[in-house]
Amino acid sequence: MTTPAIKTAADKALASLIESAKGALPGNESFASLRSAAASAFEENGLPTRRVEEWKYSDLKKAMPADLALAQPVDSALAKQQLSGADIIKAVETCRLVLVNGIYSAELSDLADLGDAISVRSVAEALQAGEFQLDDPAIAQGDIALSLNTALLQDGVIVEIAAGAEIDKPLEIRHIMIGGGMATVRNRVVIGKGSKVGVIETFTGDEAAYQLNTAIDYRVADDAKLNVLRIINEGDNGLHLGSTTATVGGHVHFEHFTLSASGKFVRSQSFVAMLGEYSDADLFGASLVNGSRHSDITLKMDHAVPNCNSKEQYRTVLDDKAVGVFQGQIIVRQYAQKTDAKMMSQALLLSEDASFNNKPELEIYADDVVCGHGATCGELDEDLLFYLRARGISKDLAKKMLVMAFLAEAIENVSDDRFVEALEAYILDRLGLAD
Amino acid sequence: MLEIKNLHAEVEGNKILRGINLTINPGEIHAIMGPNGSGKSTLSYVLAGKEDYEITEGEILFNGENVLEMEIDERAAAGLFLAMQYPIEIPGVANMTFLKTALNAQRVARGEGELKTPDFMKKVKELSAKLNVTQEMLRRPLNVGFSGGEKKRNEILQMALLEPKLCILDETDSGLDIDALRIVSEGVNALKSPERSMLVITHYQRLLNYIVPDVVHVMYKGQIVKTGDKSLALELEEKGYAEFTGEVAA
Numbered sequence: 001m002t003t004p005a006i007k008t009a010a011d012k013a014l015a016s017l018i019e020s021a022k023g024a025l026p027g028n029e030s031f032a033s034l035r036s037a038a039a040s041a042f043e044e045n046g047l048p049t050r051r052v053e054e055w056k057y058s059d060l061k062k063a064m065p066a067d068l069a070l071a072q073p074v075d076s077a078l079a080k081q082q083l084s085g086a087d088i089i090k091a092v093e094t095c096r097l098v099l100v101n102g103i104y105s106a107e108l109s110d111l112a113d114l115g116d117a118i119s120v121r122s123v124a125e126a127l128q129a130g131e132f133q134l135d136d137p138a139i140a141q142g143d144i145a146l147s148l149n150t151a152l153l154q155d156g157v158i159v160e161i162a163a164g165a166e167i168d169k170p171l172e173i174r175h176i177m178i179g180g181g182m183a184t185v186r187n188r189v190v191i192g193k194g195s196k197v198g199v200i201e202t203f204t205g206d207e208a209a210y211q212l213n214t215a216i217d218y219r220v221a222d223d224a225k226l227n228v229l230r231i232i233n234e235g236d237n238g239l240h241l242g243s244t245t246a247t248v249g250g251h252v253h254f255e256h257f258t259l260s261a262s263g264k265f266v267r268s269q270s271f272v273a274m275l276g277e278y279s280d281a282d283l284f285g286a287s288l289v290n291g292s293r294h295s296d297i298t299l300k301m302d303h304a305v306p307n308c309n310s311k312e313q314y315r316t317v318l319d320d321k322a323v324g325v326f327q328g329q330i331i332v333r334q335y336a337q338k339t340d341a342k343m344m345s346q347a348l349l350l351s352e353d354a355s356f357n358n359k360p361e362l363e364i365y366a367d368d369v370v371c372g373h374g375a376t377c378g379e380l381d382e383d384l385l386f387y388l389r390a391r392g393i394s395k396d397l398a399k400k401m402l403v404m405a406f407l408a409e410a411i412e413n414v415s416d417d418r419f420v421e422a423l424e425a426y427i428l429d430r431l432g433l434a435d
Numbered sequence: 436m437l438e439i440k441n442l443h444a445e446v447e448g449n450k451i452l453r454g455i456n457l458t459i460n461p462g463e464i465h466a467i468m469g470p471n472g473s474g475k476s477t478l479s480y481v482l483a484g485k486e487d488y489e490i491t492e493g494e495i496l497f498n499g500e501n502v503l504e505m506e507i508d509e510r511a512a513a514g515l516f517l518a519m520q521y522p523i524e525i526p527g528v529a530n531m532t533f534l535k536t537a538l539n540a541q542r543v544a545r546g547e548g549e550l551k552t553p554d555f556m557k558k559v560k561e562l563s564a565k566l567n568v569t570q571e572m573l574r575r576p577l578n579v580g581f582s583g584g585e586k587k588r589n590e591i592l593q594m595a596l597l598e599p600k601l602c603i604l605d606e607t608d609s610g611l612d613i614d615a616l617r618i619v620s621e622g623v624n625a626l627k628s629p630e631r632s633m634l635v636i637t638h639y640q641r642l643l644n645y646i647v648p649d650v651v652h653v654m655y656k657g658q659i660v661k662t663g664d665k666s667l668a669l670e671l672e673e674k675g676y677a678e679f680t681g682e683v684a685a
């Protein structure tokens with residue numbers, strides 16, 4: 001028996017947004033039917049309640065506002081003004097793709113050093129031409145954030161990196177939200193066989209209330225090396241629903257670091273499918289959550305083939321009345337022998353009113369594997385605080401130094417020195433420790 | 436410099452300090468000896484401001500100021516320094532960053548303004564060379580993986596850098612090899628001045644051959660039970676604490 005869905009104001013707002021947006025969204029006829037199938041699920045059932053297992057700790061129904069509208073196109077002069085303020089990785093020189101309110105802007109992008117090995121195309125254009133297939137990896141099928149993404153998809157970038165290319169400057173995909181409203185983006189990055197590339201995704205927004213549903217799909221061919229840095233730096237009233245899907249070939253090194261640093265409600269989810277043997281995937285991250293913010297990191301790691309390693313290591317700092325969520329699932333399928341999969345989630349609670357929900361899940365169907373998970377949740381060590389203060393460092397500064405120290409151990413995992421520098425600079429600045 | 440009057444302190448209801456009286460004048464070096472568990476480290480922690488202790492009676496004046504009303508970091512900025520018996524490891528905080536932050540925090544608190552990075556580097560290099568603290572140890576996270584002796588040398592480096600008015604050394608000599616003991620003692624002696632006082636807690640008379648005390652105290656069960664000159668240390672070395680504990684030394 002299914003419980004009849006109770007429609008909240010947010011559900012009704014979403015249904016009417018879907019209805020009114022129909023004419024304005026891109027895509028040819030075959031995509032339109034995919035879109036309306038996704039949309040009708042929301043029109044019928046609304047947003048997920050906390051009874052839906054994946055959304056148990058993150059109440060999307062409650063987080064979505066009761067007045068929803070599509071974000072408006074932004075005047076390019078205004079967008080230009082916001083562009084430099086949205087540069088949150090000054091330490092690193094990049095090639096830059098810019099999306100404003102979900103729409104790719106070639107004008108604001110900086111592709112001067114892109115070279116021949118990278119091609120870029122707008123998703124809206126590809127959808128119109130019937131040249132973009134939305135085939136999510138099996139492990140992400142049916143995901144609610146991705147379905148919502150399909151229902152309202154506006155634009156994004158398709159980046160293709162040629163086989164064997166070694167891209168020197170990282171490629172930044174910069175998302176900027178201006179003036180409020182809802183935007184829906186889907187990007188795809190196709191990494192050619194044997195290529196080496198760094199991608200940085202950044203998200204910033206102004207103070208207006210907005211909802212960004214963003215998805216990125218990495219298709220990593222054999223022998224490639226992909227390093228991703230993702231910095232979620234949304235505005236104080238921003239809602240961020242972010243999905244990463246990755247299908248990983250053989251002999252690949254895939255490293256991914258997520259920093260969840262701001263935004264009113266953040267759900268950052270990753271679905272990684274290991275499809276080729278002898279590959280490594282490292283999912284790292286850090287979250288800094290304060291005020292009454294909510295930050296959710298959800299991971300699904302799927303080992304479908306033998307001889308792969310995966311690591312997930314996340315650190316979360318929670319202050320004030322913040323809520324943190326870590327849901328990590330590792331699936332090792334029967335055929336995936338000799339898998340080495342480890343997961344660790346560590347939280348630091350700076351306030352008694354903050355809370356942390358940790359849900360690790362191992363589903364192991366193979367017998368010759370090494371798998372494990374661990375979790376810690378603690379407060380600042382008083383003895384460490386005393387030592388620092390006994391040398392003349394104020395309580396406030398000593399606390400910040402220890403928070404930085406806690407996060408430094410997460411950043412230590414990152415292999416690209418430029419990413420390390422960018423992360424350190426960002427966090428020092430955020431903590432007020434930059435000199 | 437320091438006046439401790441009838442100080443009583445307890446932890447979770449256990450009385451540990453039971454009426455300490457101690458006056459240290461500028462330029463004086465005092466040593467405290469005493470059996471394990473007599474309250475020596477507790478006294479040093481109470482002076483530094485560690486929050487685990489409840490002060491039930493008494494007062495502490497440091498250059499006329501009421502220490503018990505000062506924050507831990509205010510005490511440090513006022514010139515009180517404790518070289519700890521067990522220096523703690525702090526992963527993720529580079530030793531060098533820590534030293535610079537501490538020095539500048541104290542300078543700013545005293546209204547002196549921050550030291551410029553090149554000046555700071557010069558000073559640290561000079562002092563660390565004297566104390567045999569390597570560049571590598573300065574780059575590493577604070578005390579992490581340092582040997583016992585390296586941790587103690589790092590404490591003295593901090594002391595030399597911060598130039599406190601009162602240096603409290605809690606068993607700085609334990610765990611030091613013969614050469615390190617000499618290096619550390621030389622480091623401490625280099626800081627001797629008519630304006631700077633020292634309180635040296637130790638179990639071994641040998642340290643006091645290097646750092647010669649003006650006054651030696653014996654602490655037992657949370658009280659100072661005897662005070663004398665440096666010959667008292669020699670006497671204790673010979674006879675042990677039987678006179679105070681009532682037990683006959685083996």
Ligand SMILES: Nc1ncnc2c1ncn2[C@@H]1O[C@H](COP(=O)(O)OP(=O)(O)OP(=O)(O)O)[C@@H](O)[C@H]1O
Nearest residue numbers: 446449451469470471472473474475476477478487
């Ligand atoms: N936090 C605490 N909780 C409970 N007991 C404590 C605490 N701190 C100190 N004590 C007790 O107080 C007494 C004095 O300890 P303290 O460390 O001051 O001795 P000490 O003289 O420095 O000894 P040692 O020579 O071994 O270093 C001991 O019996 C110790 O167990």
Ligand SMILES: [Mg+2]
Nearest residue numbers: 475476477520
């Ligand atoms: Mg002691």
